[in-house]
Amino acid sequence: MPNRPRNIDSYYRPHVRELEPYVPPEALEILAYRAGLDPAHASKLDFNENPYGPSPRVMEALASMTNVHLYPDPIAGELREELAAYTGMDPEEILIGSGADELISLVVSVFVEPGDAVVDLTPTYSMYGGVTLQHAGRVVHVPRGDDWKVDVPAVLAEIERGAKIVWVCSPNNPTGGLATEEEIMPLLETGAPMVLDEAYFEFSRHTFAPLIRMYPNLIVLRTFSKLAGLAGLRIAYMLANRDILGQAHKVKLPFNTTLAGQVAATAALRDRAYLAANLDALLAERQRLVTLLREQGELNPYPSNANFLLCRTSGDAPGASPAHLRRQTRGH
């Protein structure tokens, strides 16, 4: 008689069993139906996607794609050349990922041992914490203060206690503000790894990427999901010095991005005029919405350097007060 098989439960990693699954929000059609709206006249804004989509040249490049029967270039050489021109960095300072979310996970793989702490600055993008928990790390939320200012002494204290990574989102999702030099310089000076998530940098026309040459602990993340309109193709990039990228290459899956993603991103960068026109259109729409909301008076938008707005409600809206936001990190 064989022994009774052991229950699968006893094999799971304990920290995985503790994780909460990702629950996507409800489909636009369902929300529109509930609100009594025609879905054709409803816009889905909560993922900060680009409603105008990518350049027609991107669609042409995708349609004429050959070699889909072959594995893609593991280091996306052509796209990195194009990005070198776009960012002013060397191709060796660029690593391509399957969305910024994959790159967040890659950074955690490089630095975080089970039990290690990382710091995020709440309210902020939820994936820094979520991915850290997937890797059995600990998340220390340092709440932002008035005007969403970073509590620099509190972050310095956490670095002193051994925190492995400081996550700074600029412009910050969901508050829309930019990090300042006064906030990030003292943190960079400690030598602890800092990730600046610049998913929305084009909307702010501001970047900290040049600091990479002075601070070997700085990593900048950017994506084609927002301005470039390629969220469905999962393509993004990391800027950092060769040392960090060398480590990241060792934990990256060889074929982490798709051929379609590489082709589309390369074509997007080759149509700068479209990107620039799209940026102008989105900034104009953002301003139009701010003006309309201010007139309407129920939702008071904070200043935004990105393609989304965070609003303070004038009435009682459980779940939307700043105090609540400080406790809750925002999902996608």
Ligand SMILES: *Cc1c(COP(=O)(O)O)cnc(C)c1O
């Ligand atoms: C949308 C978003 C991402 C994710 O980008 P992907 O490239 O689509 O994975 C990362 N960081 C922030 C702050 C975001 O808002």
